Amino acid sequence: MALALVIRCLPRSMNGSIRTSHMWSKGQLNGSIFKHYPAAGLLAKDTNAMVAVAPRREMSDGGDHVKLWTAERALSVGLLGIIPAAFIVPSPAMDYLLAVSLVMHCHWGIEASVVDYIRPAIFGPVIPKVAIASLYGLSIFALGGLIYFSYSDVGLVNAVKMFWKLDMRNILKLVCMVLPKLTLRVTHYQYS
Amino acid sequence: MSIALRRLMACPGLHRGAFGGVMGPQIRTVVLRSQPAAVKTAEDFFEKNERLKRPMSPHLTIYKPQITSMLSISHRITGIAVTGYVYAFSIGMMCLPASFPHYCAALATASPALLFSAKFLLAFPFAYHTCNGVRHLVWDLAKGLEISQVYKTGYTMLAATILLTLALLSC
Numbered sequence: 547m548a549l550a551l552v553i554r555c556l557p558r559s560m561n562g563s564i565r566t567s568h569m570w571s572k573g574q575l576n577g578s579i580f581k582h583y584p585a586a587g588l589l590a591k592d593t594n595a596m597v598a599v600a601p602r603r604e605m606s607d608g609g610d611h612v613k614l615w616t617a618e619r620a621l622s623v624g625l626l627g628i629i630p631a632a633f634i635v636p637s638p639a640m641d642y643l644l645a646v647s648l649v650m651h652c653h654w655g656i657e658a659s660v661v662d663y664i665r666p667a668i669f670g671p672v673i674p675k676v677a678i679a680s681l682y683g684l685s686i687f688a689l690g691g692l693i694y695f696s697y698s699d700v701g702l703v704n705a706v707k708m709f710w711k712l713d714m715r716n717i718l719k720l721v722c723m724v725l726p727k728l729t730l731r732v733t734h735y736q737y738s
Numbered sequence: 739m740s741i742a743l744r745r746l747m748a749c750p751g752l753h754r755g756a757f758g759g760v761m762g763p764q765i766r767t768v769v770l771r772s773q774p775a776a777v778k779t780a781e782d783f784f785e786k787n788e789r790l791k792r793p794m795s796p797h798l799t800i801y802k803p804q805i806t807s808m809l810s811i812s813h814r815i816t817g818i819a820v821t822g823y824v825y826a827f828s829i830g831m832m833c834l835p836a837s838f839p840h841y842c843a844a845l846a847t848a849s850p851a852l853l854f855s856a857k858f859l860l861a862f863p864f865a866y867h868t869c870n871g872v873r874h875l876v877w878d879l880a881k882g883l884e885i886s887q888v889y890k891t892g893y894t895m896l897a898a899t900i901l902l903t904l905a906l907l908s909c
Contacts, residue, residue: 619878622871623875649824652817652820655814656817656818659817685825687828687829688824688825689828690832691829691830691832692824695831695838698837699838700838700839705838709842710857710909712845712853
C-alpha cells in the first residue's frame with residue numbers, strides 16, 4: 547500500500563526508469579516488496595511499462611519447506627517397505643509401526659489437499675484454519691484408534707486378513723465358469 | 739480584448755452593472771480552492787474485479803482432460819479414498835462396542851457380490867495410489883520428467899495397477 551502511494555506522489559512527468567531509480571536510492575525496492583508483490587521485479591529494470599502489481603495471498607508465508615518435503619518422501623519410501631513387511635512378518639510391533647507411519651502419510655497427504663483447495667481467497671480467513679484444525683483432530687483420533695485397536699483387538703493386519711478370507715468361493719466359481727466361455731465366444735466368432 | 743477593457747475587468751465588483759447591463763450575467767466569480775488529494779486505498783486485482791462484479795473466465799471446465807492431469811488427480815482422489823477408509827475404520831472401531839471378529843462374522847453372511855465389490859473398492863485405490871506413488875518418487879529423484887517418459891511410465895503404471903489389483907483380489 548505504501549508503495550502505491552509513493553508511486554502516486556511522484557510527478558507524472560518522470561518516466562519509469564527515473565522513478566524506479568529514485569525509489570531504489572530511497573531503499574524501497576528491497577526486502578519484502580518482492581515477496582508480496584512478485585511483479586515488482588519488473589520495476590527494478592529500466593522499463594517504461596506501468597505494471598499492475600497484486601500481492602500474493604498466502605496462508606503461511608516463508609519458512610523452510612524442504613525438511614517437511616524430504617520427510618514426506620522418506621516416509622513414502624518407508625511405507626513401501628513397511629506395508630508388505632507387516633503382512634509377511636506380522637507382530638504387535640509391526641502393527642504399531644504400521645499405524646504410526648500410515649496415519650502420518652495420510653495426514654500429510656490430506657493436509658496438502660486442504661491447503662491447496664480450502665484457500666483464504668475463496669473461503670475467507672476463518673474456514674481454512676478450522677479445516678486444518680479438524681484434520682489434526684481427525685488424525686490424532688485415527689492414530690489413537692489404530693493403536694487402541696492393535697492393543698485391545700486383533701490389530702490392523704489381522705483384521706484385513708480376516709476380512710479378505712471371507713467366503714469368496716461362490717464368486718470365484720462363477721468367474722472360472724463364465725470367463726473361458728466368454729473368451730471362446732470372442733475369439734472363435736463364426737462368420738455365417 | 740482591448741487593454742482598456744481588460745483593465746476594467748480586473749476591478750472586482752464591476753461586472754454586474756457595468757456597460758449598462760449589456761454584458762449581463764456572463765461573468766461569474768469563481769473561487770479556486772486547493773485541497774489535499776483524496777487518498778484511495780490500494781486495491782488489488784481480485785478486490786477490484788469483485789467490486790465491479792465481473793464474472794471469472796472459465797478454466798477447469800474448458801481445459802481438455804489429458805492423461806497427465808487425469809492420472810494426477812486420480813492419485814489425489816485414491817489417496818483421499820484410502821485415507822477415508824483408514825480413518826473411518828480406526829475411529830469407527832474405537833466407537834463401536836463389540837470387537838472386530840464379531841463384526842467380521844456378521845459380514846460373512848453378506849452376499850458374495852457385495853463382498854467382492856467391497857474388496858475391489860479397497861484394493862483398487864490402494865493399488866493405484868501405490869503404483870503412481872512409485873512414479874512420483876521417481877520424479878522426485880528428477881528422473882523421467884520428459885513428456886514422452888511421463889506418458890510411458892503412465893501407461894506402465896496403469897498396467898501395474900491392474901495386475902496388483904488382480905493379485906490382491908485373488909489372495
